[in-house]
Amino acid sequence: MQVSHSLKVWALSAGAGALGLMAASAVVPAQNAKTVLMINAIELSGGGATVGTNWRDAVDMAVKDINGAGGILGRKIIVKHFDTQSKPGISKAVITKALDEKPYVVLGPIYSSSTKVNMVVTRRAGVPHIVGSEAASITQTGNPFIFRTSFGQSASMPKLANYLKDEVKAKSVAVVWVNNAFGKGGRDNAVKELKARGIAIAADISTEVQQADFSAEVVKAKQSGADVLFAYLHEEESARLLIELKKQGYDKQIVGETTLTSQKVLDLAKDAANGVKGHVGLTADANIPAIREFARRFEAAYGRKPDHNGIKGYVAVHVVKEITERMGKFDQKGFADALHCTTITTEQEPGVLMDISYDKNGDVDRASFLVEVRDGKQVVTGVLPKLGNAVGC
Amino acid sequence: MNAQGFKRLALAAILAVAILAPLGLKNYGVYLLSLWALYAIAAQGLNLTLGYAGQISLAQAAFFGIGAYISALATTAGMSFWLALPLAGLACFIIGALIGFPALRVQHHYLAFVTLGFNVLVFLVLRNEEWLTGGTYGVANIPRPALFGLSLGGPLAFYYLCLALLVLMTAMFWHIVRSPWGRAFAALRDNPERAASLGISIVTYTLLAFAIGSAAAGIAGAAFAPLVEYIDPTPFTLSLSLAFLLMVVVGGQGTLTGPFIGAALVTLLPEWLRWTEGYYLMVYALAVMVLMVVCPSGLTGLFDMARRRWERSP
């Protein structure tokens, strides 16, 4: 029985050591009055690594630009990146940890399920929180601290449905969506808007995150006889779907919302993406000088074209700058109030790249684009104006 | 001091550290400790199934999830947490018994295969049955409980709730292992044929061990829901079940302290290995492989081996 004595002693000391080390690691660097801290909790690994890396790099670029021009109200921005690993559970731990450092604002994440965990924490701490997520439900909980940088699905889907009805003249649509908070939200909003315009849902096809094999989905879409296939998936799954569609010789129009025509999908799907049309909230290919310039500089700095998530991250930091400068002080509660029901024009702050309006829920309104993929490149074919119906303002 | 006294002292000391540790920590540290306590409960449950009854369960995450959803749905509908908690344990006990019975009727490690299938099925039901579970939208605004009018909403108070649960569950396992039941488990693990010849019903006892182990995961899950305050189906996948399995085996299966250590590794090791940056999981995986090669009985076994070497040296 001697054996088990010392076994327990070892176990005990290991346990005590673990706790002690952990305590030591939780020490926080003091914030300097000449700086302002931003926390960026974002997907740097896992399924969202691609989108998160774009966002992070653009945030870094924005911070560099602003600091180079003197910072915000004379204070330099310090940004700290945290990896949510694209998992809500990790995201919760990360944001709890990040808030111990008392940031001025929190940026990210992009995955809706992670955002939904994090926004509970930032709300309790009273920290303004600007996210890249699109799930409609995020801004519908009355959270006064949550803001987007791109369209929520309740704004993008009506635009997409109008486009399908007026331009594509679709009678029936096969909807292929990824079954998570992002995809389900998009699917629910799209189906509602399409039905309201008299367009039939010929097939309603749910797919998995990280799904690799899309052959059955393509057969099902073919079988449905729909005029149009609407795909609402993450980047890699979008590319796999397009490859499979080409493989099986699918000959109907393929339409997407933002992701489907993003640079990453085009890189992966190559010529399988040709002919795809879609609506995008933001695109580096937009014929807007500020965006072109941003894309050029981003590519020069990081060696690849930015996607819409890059633009979102860049805009997010500049929104913080503009609103803070309007207030003339660093006030978190005041920030949240000031960003509701307001518009930031590019004359006021060039870094927002396009005029952007916020409603009382933190949802965004902005002009958007119709695009088509030709020869592996996204080509902008039209500009849709702002919806102009900001809620409750 | 005899062995038993020593064990008690060791556990008491772990408890003292666990009580005092969060006082110097910020919210994040306290959150991690709370997570550690809950993982340790679920790992202890699996330890009973695995370490004492010798059966691999790959559904511990599913039971953790079922417990979390029962607690989340019940408390958001207005039921008291103190009712939801035992309800979650009971439900997981019954479900465990129901799926364990047919699987254990067929011998071998088929329980592992059945539970693997069950874990994926549970995930699909949690995600697809939106009318019941909120589907991918999940369950939000899960309230934290109060006790005798005292709110346990703060991070520290909630941690002590998790710790109290851990102490209660540990006491229960302590009792089970030392009871005639527990001796039957040990007999089963060490020599099933002999145990059977002594009139111990293998199926009944393994089933009981599995059902109790599942109930522990349900109780841990029931406290997990108010800890994170928002749940959706994504945490409760097979990979969490594999993580629980790693906790138990790496910590040391069949020992009372093993699950504490295993759970601490999974929740606290990332903090230790912060300096390795992106390499943390690689270091962890490598360490586990080496450990399994050198000492398959886990860390407690390794400490034991080191001590014997040390004693033997002049």
Add this chain to the structure above:
Amino acid sequence: MSDIVQLFVSGISTGAIYALAAMGFTLLWQTTGTINFAQGEFVMLPAFIMLAAMNLLDVGLLSAFVISLVVSMVLLGAAFKRALVDPMAHHGVLPLIIATIALGIFMKEAVKTFYSAEAQPFAAFAPEGAMRIGPVSVSIENIAVLAVAVVAILALQLFLQRTFAGRCMQAVAQNRESARILGVPVERMVLYTFLINAALATLAALLVTPTYLAKFDNGESLGLIAFIAAIVGGFNQMRGALAGGLLIGLIDNFTAVYISTQYRHAIPLILLIVVILFRPQGLFGRAEERRL
């Protein structure tokens, strides 16, 4: 009609890829009692070796495949056996399961850190497009995948049944001790099974990656499916793993079209549970049981 044919072809061609992974899985189980939880990563890694060869050495797909085949057989075959399986031979099933779970994590993380966290495009080895046979249109790539997989499976079966080494391997799989008494070089035969497993995985990688794209976490779902296929077919029978793989491929495709996309993964698992309850030796396995 056309749909059913296309569905059948794509189901059976993905099923053939699952079968390749499941057969390797079964081989390792038979000879060494290894339940390889890293089997999916064993398919993921060769794809990246091919990519690295194509990018760094600037060689074509075929040469890259050969390079990957050799590297995989060394790393995932011989080294895996020597470094992990052999030292744990007497530790029982569970520690090795844990070690292969850790190995899978290690491989994923290594690829993510040292190659890329992002999916990579991967060249198809077959021409694109669809082939028309009367009213029916099927993908050329599916047919090509199926053809290559069938040839590989037939070759393996021939090897196991018609050659001396193959029959020795079967003897080892059935009963290691009696094989040893009969003078079969057991250690070498066991090594062969590990090499064959690595080769099958590399072939699966070549076939699957053009549509799946190369990504570090591709192995997660593939490994699980191979595992399920092996159990459904019969854990102790190569033929069972083959049938299990094809069956899962077909069931998955037909389920998604005719039953439910949301529950498509549930049907193979329900089949798994039913098989375990009513035919624990597997659909195609022999009743002689092997103690775990």
